Amino acid sequence: xxxxxxxxxxxxxxxxxxxxxxxxxxxxxxxxxxxxxxxxxxxxxxxxxxxxxxxxxxxxxxxxxxxxxxxxxxxxxxxxxxxxxxxxxxxxxxxxxxxxxxxxxxxxxxxxxxxxxxxxxxxxxxxxxxxxxxxxxxxxxxxxxxxxxxxxxxxxxxxxxxxxxxxxxxxxxxxxxxxxxxxxxxxxxxxxxxxxxxxxxxxxxxxxxxxxxxxxxxxxxxxxxxxxxxxxxxxxxxxxxxxxxxxxxxxxxxxxxxxxxxxxxxxxxxxxxxxxxxxxxxxxxxxxxxxxxxxxxxxxxxxxxxxxxxxxxxxxxxxxxxxxxxxxxxxxxxxxxxxxxxxxxxxxxxxxxxxxxxxxxxxxxxxxxxxxxxxxxxxxxxxxxxxxxxxxxxxxxxxxxxxxxxxxxxxxxxxxxxxxxxxxxxxxxxxxxxxxxxxxxxxxxxxxxxxxxxxxxxxxxxxxxxxxxxxxxxxxxxxxxxxxxxxxxxxxxxxxxxxxxxxxxxxxxxxxxxxxxxxxxxxxxxxxxxxxxxxxxxxxxxxxxxxxxxxxxxxxxxxxxxxxxxxxxxxxxxxxxxxxxxxxxxxxxxxxxxxxxxxxxxxxxxxxxxxxxxxxxxxxxxxxxxxxxxxxxxxxxxxxxxxxxxxxxxxxxxxxxxxxxxxxxxxxx
Numbered sequence: 067x068x069x070x071x072x073x074x075x076x077x078x079x080x081x082x083x084x085x086x087x088x089x090x091x092x093x094x095x096x097x098x099x100x101x102x103x104x105x106x107x108x109x110x111x112x113x114x115x116x117x118x119x120x121x122x123x124x125x126x127x128x129x130x131x132x133x134x135x136x137x138x139x140x141x142x143x144x145x146x147x148x149x150x151x152x153x154x155x156x157x158x159x160x161x162x163x164x165x166x167x168x169x170x171x172x173x174x175x176x177x178x179x180x181x182x183x184x185x186x187x188x189x190x191x192x193x194x195x196x197x198x199x200x201x202x203x204x205x206x207x208x209x210x211x212x213x214x215x216x217x218x219x220x221x222x223x224x225x226x227x228x229x230x231x232x233x234x235x236x237x238x239x240x241x242x243x244x245x246x247x248x249x250x251x252x253x254x255x256x257x258x259x260x261x262x263x264x265x266x267x268x269x270x271x272x273x274x275x276x277x278x279x280x281x282x283x284x285x286x287x288x289x290x291x292x293x294x295x296x297x298x299x300x301x302x303x304x305x306x307x308x309x310x311x312x313x314x315x316x317x318x319x320x321x322x323x324x325x326x327x328x329x330x331x332x333x334x335x336x337x338x339x340x341x342x343x344x345x346x347x348x349x350x351x352x353x354x355x356x357x358x359x360x361x362x363x364x365x366x367x368x369x370x371x372x373x374x375x376x377x378x379x380x381x382x383x384x385x386x387x388x389x390x391x392x393x394x395x396x397x398x399x400x401x402x403x404x405x406x407x408x409x410x411x412x413x414x415x416x417x418x419x420x421x422x423x424x425x426x427x428x429x430x431x432x433x434x435x436x437x438x439x440x441x442x443x444x445x446x447x448x449x450x451x452x453x454x455x456x457x458x459x460x461x462x463x464x465x466x467x468x469x470x471x472x473x474x475x476x477x478x479x480x481x482x483x484x485x486x487x488x489x490x491x492x493x494x495x496x497x498x499x500x501x502x503x504x505x506x507x508x509x510x511x512x513x514x515x516x517x518x519x520x521x522x523x524x525x526x527x528x529x530x531x532x533x534x535x536x537x538x539x540x541x542x543x544x545x546x547x548x549x550x551x552x553x554x555x556x557x558x559x560x561x562x563x564x565x566x567x568x569x570x571x572x573x574x575x576x577x578x579x580x581x582x583x584x585x586x587x588x589x590x591x592x593x594x595x596x597x598x599x600x601x602x603x604x605x606x607x608x609x610x611x612x613x614x615x616x617x618x619x620x621x622x623x624x625x626x627x628x629x630x631x632x633x634x635x636x637x638x639x640x641x642x643x644x645x646x647x648x649x650x651x652x653x654x655x656x657x658x659x660x661x662x663x664x665x666x667x668x669x670x671x672x673x674x675x676x677x678x679x680x681x682x683x684x685x686x687x688x689x690x691x692x693x694x695x696x697x698x699x700x701x702x703x704x705x706x707x708x709x710x711x712x713x714x715x716x717x718x719x720x721x722x723x724x725x726x727x728x729x730x731x732x733x734x735x
Contacts, residue, residue, distance in 0.1 A: 090692045094685060101681040108674035110359050110371040114378060115660065115667050117352040121385075122656040124348040127341045128443040128649035131458055135341040136427065136440045137333075141314070144328040150317040151329050157313030162329045165290045166321045170251040170305045173284035175275045176232070179240030183231050185213045186270040192216075193260035196226040196248050198516060198532040206263060216273060217244060226250055227257055244273055245281065252303025254531070256284045287318055293326060333436060335427040339420050345649070346408065346416045349389060353414055356382045377670050381659065386414065388652050393442060394465065395645040399433035400442055403648060445650035451640030453629045459644065460622035461654040462615070468598070469641035470620055476592035477631045478561040478609040481507075483569065483586045485579030488552035489522035493577050502572035506533065507542045507560055515574060522548050529554075529578070554579050562590040562608030591627045595620040596638065 127135055139153035148166060173196075189211050193203040202225035210219045213231060220229035228247045235241065248257050259275065266272045286301040291310055300310045305318040314331065359372040360379060372378050390410065392401045399405060407422025422431070429436040440446060445463060447456040454472055500515040513532045520528060530546035533539065543559035544567070558565040565588030569575065575582045590606035595613060602617040611627050613620035629639065646654070659666050 090688065090695060094688045094692065097681055097685045097688065101678055101685070104674055104677045104681065106371055107375070108671065108678075111378065111667075111670060111674065113355060114352070114359070114381070115671075117348075117355050118385075118656050118660060118667070121345075121348040121352050122653055122660070124341070124345040125649040125653045125656070128345055129445060129647060129653055131440075131444055131446070134440055134444060135334075136338050136443070137437070138337050139313070140332050140334040140336070142330045142332075145325065148318075148320045148322065148325065149327055149329075150319065152315045152317075153331050154313045157311070157331050159331050159333060162311060162331070163292060163326050164310070164316070164329060165293065165323050165326055166318050167288035167290060167299070167323045168285060169318055169321045170287035170303060171282050171285040172251040173248040173256045173280060174282040175246050175257060175277055175280050177244040177246075177273045177275050178271075179234065179236075179238060180213050180242040180244075180271065181240055183212075183214045183242055185242065187211055187213060187216050188264035188266060188270045188272045190263040192220075192263055192273075194220065194223065194225040194227050194246075195258045195260075196250055197252075197255040198528070198535045199226055199250075199255075200536065201260075201514065202226075203260075211270065213242060213244065213273075220246070226255075244275075246275060248284065250303070251284070251287075251305070253284050253286045253301075255303065289316065289318065290323075333427055335424050338427055338439075339423055342406070342408070342423060343418055343420070346418050349385075350415045352385065353382065357414075377666075381666070384655065385652070388655050389416075389648060393645065393647055393651075394467075395643065396438075396441055397433065400438055403442070405431075405434060406439065406442065441645050441647055443647040443649040445644070445646050447623070447642050447644040449625070449640055449642050451629075453627065453633060454640045454642075455626045455628070456623070456642065457610075457626055458622070458624040461650070461657050462617075462621035463613070463623055463644060464619040465646035466597075466619070466642070466644040469643045470623075471596035471638045472593060472625070472640045472642055473596060473637060474591065474593040474611075474627055474629055474634050474639040476589060476606070477629045477634050478591040478606070478627060479565075479589040479631065480558050480561050481565040481567045481586040481588040482555060482557040483567045483580075483584035484549065485554040485584075486581050487579040489525060489548060489554055489579050490577070492519060492521060493525055494519050495525075495528075495574070495577075499574045499577045502529075502574045502578065503570040504533075504556075504572075505566060505568040505570060506539055506544055507558055507564055507566050509538050509542055510570070511536045511538050512572070522552050522554075525578070526554055529556075558588065560588070560608065562588050562606070564588070564608070591629075593627070593639075595623070595642075 134155065137155040139155060139157045139159070141151040141153045141157075143149050143151050149164070187206060189206045189208070191203050191205055193201050195201045202223050204219045204223045204225075206216055206219065210216060217229040217231055220227060226249045228249055230245050230247075232243055232245045233241045234243055246257055248255050257277075261272070261274065263272045264270075286303055287305050287307060288299060288301050289307055289310055291298040291300075298310070300307065302309070307316040307318065310316065311329075314329070316329075356372075356378055359370045360375065362369045362373055390403070394401075403409075403416075406426050407419030409417055409419070411417055425431050426434050426439055427436055445459045445461075445465075447459065447466075449456055449472075450469070451472075454474070495515045496517050500517065501512060502515070503510075503512045505511075511533070513529075513536055515528055515532055518528075526546040526548050530544060533544045533546070545557045545559055547555050547557070549555055556567050558567050567584070567586050569580050569582050569584040571582060588608075591609055591611050592606045593611055594604050595602040595617070597619045602620045603614045604611050604620070604623075605614060606612075606627075609626050609628060611625045613623040615621055623642070623644070625642075660668075662668060
């Protein structure tokens with residue numbers, strides 16, 4: 067800014083200009099203050115958004131059906147050094163007694179002794195096989211014809227066998243031996259070899275292995291449930307036992323048949339109480355934050371940042387009502403949070419009686435079943451048909467005022483092929499008839515049957531075992547059986563259009579009663595929902611039937627339909643009653659509030675942005691006017707100073723001129 071010092075006129079022109087502009091500056095300052103207030107309010111509202119996000123997270127823990135906190139199990143064992151037990155939500159609560167008879171063991175065999183780890187071995191081929199898994203052949207030549215080279219070739223072959231050189235400490239001249247270890251434990255995973263290495267000659271020795279006297283015999287784990295005459299014993303190829311108790315996995319550490327081990331499965335009430343406590347804390351934090359923003363202190367005459375803001379009060383009331391309202395569709399004994407010991411204080415905060423919640427979760431409250439607690443919080447559904455199971459839903463799924471009807475039009479089916487000709491009573495399998503090429507669930511494999519003589523059932527069992535152990539069939543499974551006419555049947559274990567069994571070739575086709583042209587694909591379940599007489603479509607995948615995303619009521623409902631074709635009837639096959647619990651209802655509400663496109667929080671935040679932009683535009687206009695007026699005043703005072711200066715110059719000039727004029731004498735002679 068041009069400075070005018072007023073030296074000519076003696077006037078403090080800068081002070082005068084500043085005074086003349088003060089009103090304009092005051093208007094700008096007021097606008098800046100208003101903008102700062104809006105920024106502060108927006109920041110406070112974003113704090114509300116953070117609190118809502120936290121509450122939604124805690125509500126999600128209570129409404130999540132995949133890993134529902136109210137249905138988790140805790141497991142304790144009497145001998146932790148012998149067994150580790152874990153349980154899923156499907157594990158039945160109770161106390162069980164087991165005994166570990168034997169641990170699973172992997173087959174190990176050793177070779178004869180060698181002088182050192184660089185001893186020469188003969189060349190040729192060496193074929194390894196573990197159980198019914200595919201054979202792997204390694205070639206020994208000049209690049210690996212030492213003891214160490216042979217071991218390295220085995221380890222690189224991915225044959226399911228580990229090889230290492232051990233020193234037996236016998237003190238003999240040949241203490242170095244090769245130890246082969248199966249990478250798969252279990253009695254059916256013995257190592258077998260086809261040794262086509264050349265016979266020992268000169269300095270080169272043919273490695274041979276003592277299968278008659280293994281270092282460790284292949285063995286299955288054995289566990290018994292109970293100790294009476296009706297005790298149930300199961301075996302497992304590994305030390306992880308899944309099949310003995312439903313939903314419970316046993317990891318075996320040591321075996322002692324005489325030592326009973328007690329396994330106690332309970333509902334994990336501690337995890338559930340903690341989750342509810344966290345939910346209560348998040349709810350109270352939101353309420354306290356909002357109250358702080360809208361409070362008014364009459365003594366100090368100071369109000370909160372959002373005092374008088376109806377939007378934040380509406381959101382607070384909506385959240386409060388959602389949490390405290392009755393859940394429709396539940397019995398009066400369990401349709402509000404008070405049934406679980408959650409009450410409301412005079413200040414509007416939640417408080418939890420953990421003991422009462424523990425009692426409810428443990429089934430010690432009359433009229434409240436432990437499994438029903440989930441319904442108070444989560445989005446759940448009950449099906450009237452035991453072959454139509456509810457799995458999941460989402461925030462798009464609407465609770466049902468009246469049950470949704472389910473009409474199944476097609477049962478899910480598995481791919482299955484049956485041989486055209488019966489199996490022989492006895493079949494000899496050798497290299498002339500031991501291969502089969504087939505496709506299982508889109509995976510193309512070639513299998514090799516073990517040589518031997520088989521009955522029809524034994525041949526089916528061998529075929530099933532070899533197919534299912536193929537490394538390219540991970541996650542897929544085939545069931546092989548013999549029907550009443552002795553015909554071989556191969557059935558995919560999966561359902562739906564991805565289920566496939568195709569015979570493509572192999573020299574075993576004829577002896578298996580097949581033609582080589584067999585091909586079958588399964589079918590997906592099909593059906594739809596009926597809501598108040600209106601059809602809502604569904605999509606089938608295997609046995610899973612899902613409500614379409616744009617359905618008004620049944621969007622995202624997932625059902626497992628295990629009906630067979632003969633069980634599917636014309637018309638309605640079942641009804642589904644959907645209940646939206648407190649946490650699910652709250653999660654849906656908060657999702658709507660925080661929706662990044664249409665959410666109310668976004669709209670409020672945008673209104674703050676618009677206010678700031680509008681105020682800034684006013685500030686910019688005022689600032690422009692201020693600068694223009696300032697420039698105008700400066701120019702005017704500059705002109706004044708210039709004019710005064712010019713007058714002073716003229717005055718000085720005239721004075722000088724007058725001073726040079728002769729003096730006029732008056733009177734005298």
